[in-house]
Amino acid sequence: MAHIVVLGGGLGGVIMAYEARAAARKEDKVTVISDKPTFDFTPSNPWVGVGWREPDQIKVELEKPLAKKNIDFIPVAAAKVRPEENAVELTDGRKVVYDYLVIATGPELAFDEIEGLGPHGGHTQSICTTPHSKLAHDAFEAFVKNPGPIVVGAVQGASCFGPAYEYAFILDRELRKRKIRDKVPMTFVTSEPYIGHLGLDGVGDTKTLLESQLREQHIKWITNAKIKKVDADKVFVEEVDESGAHKADHELAADYSMLLPAFRGIEAVRDVEGLVNPRGFIIVDKHQRNPTFKNIFSVGVCVAIPPIGPTAVPVGVPKTGFMIESMTAATAENIGKLLRGEEPASEATWNAMCLADFGDGGVAFVAMPQIPPRNVNWAADGKWVHLAKVAFERYFLGKVRSGNTEPYYEKAVLKLLGLEKLKA
Numbered sequence: 001m002a003h004i005v006v007l008g009g010g011l012g013g014v015i016m017a018y019e020a021r022a023a024a025r026k027e028d029k030v031t032v033i034s035d036k037p038t039f040d041f042t043p044s045n046p047w048v049g050v051g052w053r054e055p056d057q058i059k060v061e062l063e064k065p066l067a068k069k070n071i072d073f074i075p076v077a078a079a080k081v082r083p084e085e086n087a088v089e090l091t092d093g094r095k096v097v098y099d100y101l102v103i104a105t106g107p108e109l110a111f112d113e114i115e116g117l118g119p120h121g122g123h124t125q126s127i128c129t130t131p132h133s134k135l136a137h138d139a140f141e142a143f144v145k146n147p148g149p150i151v152v153g154a155v156q157g158a159s160c161f162g163p164a165y166e167y168a169f170i171l172d173r174e175l176r177k178r179k180i181r182d183k184v185p186m187t188f189v190t191s192e193p194y195i196g197h198l199g200l201d202g203v204g205d206t207k208t209l210l211e212s213q214l215r216e217q218h219i220k221w222i223t224n225a226k227i228k229k230v231d232a233d234k235v236f237v238e239e240v241d242e243s244g245a246h247k248a249d250h251e252l253a254a255d256y257s258m259l260l261p262a263f264r265g266i267e268a269v270r271d272v273e274g275l276v277n278p279r280g281f282i283i284v285d286k287h288q289r290n291p292t293f294k295n296i297f298s299v300g301v302c303v304a305i306p307p308i309g310p311t312a313v314p315v316g317v318p319k320t321g322f323m324i325e326s327m328t329a330a331t332a333e334n335i336g337k338l339l340r341g342e343e344p345a346s347e348a349t350w351n352a353m354c355l356a357d358f359g360d361g362g363v364a365f366v367a368m369p370q371i372p373p374r375n376v377n378w379a380a381d382g383k384w385v386h387l388a389k390v391a392f393e394r395y396f397l398g399k400v401r402s403g404n405t406e407p408y409y410e411k412a413v414l415k416l417l418g419l420e421k422l423k424a
Helices: 011-023 042-048 063-068 130-143 162-177 206-216 321-339 384-402 408-417
Strands: 003-007 029-033 038-040 059-061 072-074 078-082 087-090 095-097 100-103 150-154 186-190 219-222 225-230 234-240 246-253 256-260 296-298 352-357 362-368 376-381
Touching: 003 011, 011 029, 011 100, 011 321, 011 384, 042 130, 042 162, 042 384, 059 063, 059 384, 063 072, 063 384, 100 321, 130 256, 150 162, 162 186, 162 206, 162 256, 162 352, 186 225, 206 219, 206 362, 206 376, 225 256, 296 321, 321 352, 352 384, 362 384
Parallel strands: 003 029, 003 100, 029 072, 100 296, 150 186, 150 256, 186 219
Antiparallel strands: 038 059, 078 087, 087 095, 225 234, 234 246, 352 362, 362 376
């Protein structure tokens, strides 16, 4: 019998656990360790931030659905991963010993790297987690009683730009519904070298599509931006040119602001030599396997991927939902092979399919693979994107509740679109 431990209960961790259970032998044990008892559907956080969703609407209590698939669940945070002991030390003092470990923790939010950043002790809101999004909504409700300027964006080193665009346009839509948009100047501030870069050097014509949306909604923007600090009512921005030289300083008035932070690896894995890079992200090979510790794999946002660049301001690479699912599919197959005495052979395609909702429209893109150069490089916009994301939210929450990670109709749709999770 082998013990497979999945560290993390988010988008990557839950799907990973279900697929590991399916790939393992009957006698093998699968355990999920998470710092909370629920799965939160992170892509819906921008909606929570304006009150279009309540947190309970996008949550799934994990114990029962995991138990139905014969997966153990420990809702206790990890204190330290100890590869030399093949163990995960928990914050309650327990140690969980593994034969194979899959790290799917997601990131730690590096608010402390910029003075005044973040909802806890800082002056900005966040939609990176569902609790943060609820705080953002509470602050928004206070803001609309006495509206003023808004700043939305992503700081230097950020790697997840889509939700920032989504939240800017969703805020615009909500302000128009409340008939106070005319009282709210809006500025989008981003470390990207151009609008629509997304940490991916663009996908299709995302530059034109997103610039057009910003112009249409009267949202000004600043690119190649470094956030210097944030005060209670101001965001201090340094704008640089393409070479990284100083171009301009901006003091942006902000009665409400949401700035996505840079990510880093969680404390439980940071500084483990051979496991992580300097930012604490997990180093993996083409099989999602750590080169130093051969029984450790990793999927999701916590995986180390070199940035696409160079760029004047540090810009990370996002890990989108379908890309993460391709990682889980490859990892499950590779662990299954190891359990049966074979060598890993499966490789994730890292293809990407993304729906960015703008409240009454949106932009969708397909990148195959996500990292250029690509075989498919397509983007489009329209009202259908909003409807598609609503449908996807319901569908994905259903997958988490049922444990059926790829129903036959999903396989048929993906095949029709030419989207593969694994390389041939």
